[in-house]
Amino acid sequence: ARGTYIFPPRPSLRLAADLIANCTEQLPKFNPISISGYHMREAGATAIQEIAFTFANAVAYVREVLARNIPVDRFAPRISWIFNTHSDFFEEVAKYRALRRLWARLMRERFGATDPRSWMLRTHTQTGGSTLTAQQPENNIVRAALQALAAVLGGVQSLALSCYDEALALPTEAAQRLAVRTQQILAHESGVTETVEPLAGSYVVEGLTDELERRAEALLAEIEALGGAVVAIERGLMQKAIQEEAYRFQQDVEAGRRGRSTADPSRRPAARAGRECRHPRPGRSSRDGPGRRQSLASDPDCRQGLRHRGRDLRRPARGLRHLPASRRPLGGARPQLKTDN
16 A cells, blocks of 8 residues: 555665765764766656655665664765756756755655754756757857856755767867856856845746645655655666656657747647647746636636646556656757758
8 A cells, every 4th residue: 555665675775875874973074975866867857757766766765774773863964965957947946946845844754854954955966968969069058057057046055067068079178167167157256146045936936846846746755655766766667757758858859849838839738629728837827817826727617637748637647657747858868959050
């Protein structure tokens, strides 16, 4: 039954748990592990999958260390993270806000952590290597700068930029220097580091934060019901979900749909059936009134079963791949620009 799965010790977690336990005893100020969502996002995961899959792995690590009778507040403050920042600007800002809120709640409510340092999510990020293009590589400078700004506004503690020529080869010294200078301009000339939560209160950011957190938590609960991250990985469910998102993304690129708004009526299933759905995009205000946000399931006039982007949001998810993405899949295979020159 859901919620009653007994989590046995897993040999595959032994190395990580032994490392955390040993560092807790011998090197209490050392970060023994940096839990990664970076590689999954680069492989094609959506922002929601990046959050849920990374936290599912983290929950498995924490449980394994707790099985060694080490109190959570002794090792949790030294857990660090690495995530990936892509090009959907407001979604990336909201992602880091959702990550912090969800992790703090997990530590307090699920594991009983009482030290505020255990609730903190201290993370490094790198801009999206899979978003770089070999065609017109100078455009990658702009991509990396925008992604870096989103990460800073989202509240990361550490940052690295992918170099503009990495889509071609190992980065040159000049490209590396430009990546560092971009960070320094953001840190010392833009003023964006002077304000905590500079976009807090924005209806777009607040709505996206709520949506990402809700859907990531639902996906995390689904993984837990299956038996946890180890079971999901052993069954290949996480891998399959990421592969399907990467494939869908590349299909959009090759069909010329990449970059088009999800509000385009031609892409809404309800509109294709001859009846336009009145739901707003997740996190956006409704057309029915300024500043009003509607639930995706609150409009009685939508008679198409709330099939946004081809998914029925009223039906329970049958597997990891059926959970809806926040707005559109990001990440995955490198986009190929079609140019005339």
